Amino acid sequence: MSEHIEVRRTAKLFIGGAFPRSESGRTYEVKSPEGKFIANVAQGSRKDARDAVTAARAIQPKWAGATAYNRGQILYRIAEMMEGRRAQFIDEVSPWAKSAKKAEAEVDEAIDRWIWFAGWSDKIAMVVGSSNPVAGPFFNFSVPEPTGVVAAIAPSRPSLLGLVDTIAPIIVSGNTVVVIASEDAPMAAVTLGEVLATSDLPGGVINILTGSYAEVAPWLASHMDVNAIDLSGVENEKVAADLEKAAAENLKRSLRPGIELDGLTRIKNWLELKTVWHPRGF
Amino acid sequence: MGLTSQAAASTFADETRTNASLTKFLHGLPGVDQVGADERAAMLSTRSIKTSAKAEGIDLAISMIDLTTLEGMDTAGKIKTLCAKAQRPDPFDPTTPSVAAVCVYGDKVAQAKSYLTGTSIQVAAVATAFPSGRASRAVKLLDTSDAVAQGADEIDMVIDRGAFLEGRYLDVFEEIQEVKVACKSAHLKVIFETGELRTYDNVRRASWLAMIAGADFIKTSTGKVAPAATLPVTLVMLQAIRDFHNAGQRKIGMKPAGGIRTTKDALRYLVLVKETLGDAWLTPDLFRLGASSVLNDLLMQRKKLQTGAYSGPDYVTVD
Numbered sequence: 001m002s003e004h005i006e007v008r009r010t011a012k013l014f015i016g017g018a019f020p021r022s023e024s025g026r027t028y029e030v031k032s033p034e035g036k037f038i039a040n041v042a043q044g045s046r047k048d049a050r051d052a053v054t055a056a057r058a059i060q061p062k063w064a065g066a067t068a069y070n071r072g073q074i075l076y077r078i079a080e081m082m083e084g085r086r087a088q089f090i091d092e093v094s095p096w097a098k099s100a101k102k103a104e105a106e107v108d109e110a111i112d113r114w115i116w117f118a119g120w121s122d123k124i125a126m127v128v129g130s131s132n133p134v135a136g137p138f139f140n141f142s143v144p145e146p147t148g149v150v151a152a153i154a155p156s157r158p159s160l161l162g163l164v165d166t167i168a169p170i171i172v173s174g175n176t177v178v179v180i181a182s183e184d185a186p187m188a189a190v191t192l193g194e195v196l197a198t199s200d201l202p203g204g205v206i207n208i209l210t211g212s213y214a215e216v217a218p219w220l221a222s223h224m225d226v227n228a229i230d231l232s233g234v235e236n237e238k239v240a241a242d243l244e245k246a247a248a249e250n251l252k253r254s255l256r257p258g259i260e261l262d263g264l265t266r267i268k269n270w271l272e273l274k275t276v277w278h279p280r281g282f
Numbered sequence: 283m284g285l286t287s288q289a290a291a292s293t294f295a296d297e298t299r300t301n302a303s304l305t306k307f308l309h310g311l312p313g314v315d316q317v318g319a320d321e322r323a324a325m326l327s328t329r330s331i332k333t334s335a336k337a338e339g340i341d342l343a344i345s346m347i348d349l350t351t352l353e354g355m356d357t358a359g360k361i362k363t364l365c366a367k368a369q370r371p372d373p374f375d376p377t378t379p380s381v382a383a384v385c386v387y388g389d390k391v392a393q394a395k396s397y398l399t400g401t402s403i404q405v406a407a408v409a410t411a412f413p414s415g416r417a418s419r420a421v422k423l424l425d426t427s428d429a430v431a432q433g434a435d436e437i438d439m440v441i442d443r444g445a446f447l448e449g450r451y452l453d454v455f456e457e458i459q460e461v462k463v464a465c466k467s468a469h470l471k472v473i474f475e476t477g478e479l480r481t482y483d484n485v486r487r488a489s490w491l492a493m494i495a496g497a498d499f500i501k502t503s504t505g506k507v508a509p510a511a512t513l514p515v516t517l518v519m520l521q522a523i524r525d526f527h528n529a530g531q532r533k534i535g536m537k538p539a540g541g542i543r544t545t546k547d548a549l550r551y552l553v554l555v556k557e558t559l560g561d562a563w564l565t566p567d568l569f570r571l572g573a574s575s576v577l578n579d580l581l582m583q584r585k586k587l588q589t590g591a592y593s594g595p596d597y598v599t600v601d
Contacts, residue, residue: 050592057594225594249591 011041011186013048013210014193016055017203023047028211030186032095041186044209046219049178053223055204056149056176063205064146064174072121075172078199079114085195086111092187093160110164116263117168124173124267132275139278144271146174147253148227151220153213155233159185163192166230169266171205178207178226180217182233186210214239221246228253228270290531294494301452304491308451311490314482314518323513326557327550333587336549340584341379343548343576344371346566348406348537350385350574351601352413352505361390365397367599372581375588381577382566383436387412388429395433406436406471410461413475413504415440419457426464436469437461440504441488443478451491458495471499471537476515477507485515489522499535505572510540513550520558527559536563539572545583548576574601 012019024045030038089107097103125144132140150170155162159182170177181189193208221243229247234240234257247254297307349368364384372378383404386394394405407429411417439461445453462470472492476485492500500519502511516538523534555563563569578598585593
């Protein structure tokens with residue numbers, strides 16, 4: 001047998017359930033904090049973001065229309081698939097983690113997070129929704145509905161846990177998401193895309209872009225077909241302010257950076273309450 | 283159009299005398315290099331069109347659209363909204379050009395006409411037992427003259443693909459001629475349903491057959507059969523139009539229809555026309571796009587160029 005030559009992975013984007021290279025053909029070098037070369041990763045462009053929004057929009061009604069039970073099962077399945085790649089994830093977050101132990105802890109927590117959010121899928125409507133007292137012969141209900149297509153900039157650290165914490169509460173209720181992963185530590189995000197592709201998640205529900213958020217995020221913020229934007233990962237205040245301004249054009253629901261939210265509030269943040277009146281029987 | 287369709291028929295009088303002579307002529311046309319046609323169409327579709335050229339291309343494409351609704355469920359309300367959209371595709375922006383025509387079934391012509399009086403928008407009707415073309419010639423002619431009597435400016439007829447594939451070219455030829463007579467002053471577009479003709483050679487033969495018989499436009503498909511319009515098929519038809527014109531005949535128009543959904547698709551067709559026939563054909567009088575969903579995409583792209591932000595389907599009308 002001849003000597004095995006290592007077959008290296010091409011780190012690509014995850015759009016519409018497929019793994020395209022960037023439309024621009026660009027890649028960028030990812031290096032460890034010590035300056036060691038790790039990989040060349042696709043550098044997403046505004047057109048990749050546009051394609052991702054198209055994919056996210058196309059699948060959104062179907063994803064929102066799936067039963068809460070089904071969505072929960074799929075989130076659970078994501079955790080299962082991540083578990084199988086645990087060693088790889090640890091390897092990929094460790095250059096940026098303080099210690100090997102911390103890297104392990106981050107990956108385990110990220111897997112657990114999917115389970116935690118999966119459990120919420122068929123309970124959120126009961127917790128957030130309500131039957132309201134009204135002065136008349138009517139039932140009055142408030143029911144939560146997903147906002148639609150959400151754009152998100154994931155925090156740069158922790159690169160995997162931060163990403164999961166961003167996207168899981170968005171999609172659990174039926175939203176779809178276009179997320180820009182940590183720019184300098186994107187390796188775990190690339191692997192997460194490969195996990196999602198094998199988790200029964202319909203293509204387009206989660207779209208992962210790698211590259212510069214300063215370059216791509218403005219196109220998402222100004223995109224008229226995006227309904228909400230999560231700016232959690234934006235570190236530069238000036239950029240955050242500009243993105244908020246652009247997002248205001250079509251009244252996007254925005255989440256400012258630097259706001260700590262618990263998991264349930266994170267889910268609620270991407271819901272709209274619809275209140276309906278229904279005549280009571282005689 | 284200096285020369286009349288009668289002139290074409292008389293020029294080709296010998297060829298069109300019998301089915302045998304017509305077959306000999308059509309089968310004597312040079313064969314289409316399939317690989318070459320596919321490659322040329324693919325090569326031209328890689329051309330990148332940006333900024334001001336793109337803006338012009340989008341407006342030109344909008345002005346060439348035959349805004350179409352051909353459904354069993356077409357209501358009076360649907361025709362009304364279609365006609366409103368045809369006049370003002372983007373109600374927020376009066377600089378948006380109106381489309382070239384609306385295309386409906388024959389029984390909806392009078393309605394469409396009434397909503398479009400005082401505009402330059404043409405009303406096109408599909409006729410001759412569209413989309414299958416499976417009816418007797420008498421019915422087809424009646425179908426045509428009925429649409430014309432109701433005020434149709436343009437008639438989109440389908441050829442008898444069965445007869446064509448059986449080699450009864452003269453039957454197809456005579457039918458087009460008779461429909462042309464029934465059209466009176468209305469323009470005649472001849473639909474080949476290229477998806478059913480199987481080969482590019484057949485497409486080239488059908489093109490010549492229709493042009494000699496008196497078609498004003500040749501059109502790829504009904505939109506009811508897949509594959510509908512494709513770039514290579516359109517290229518073959520455009521080349522036939524060019525050769526016909528170079529042979530001293532009239533300028534024939536071209537209408538790809540069906541399957542054109544995005545701005546990119548539309549611009550690719552315009553590139554194909556420009557490269558094959560030149561600027562003279564880049565007018566709604568000689569080139570049309572048979573489509574409806576592409577209009578919304580063109581409007582969204584137009585908005586994107588104006589505002590710099592991507593637009594969305596929430597900001598165009600629902601069809």
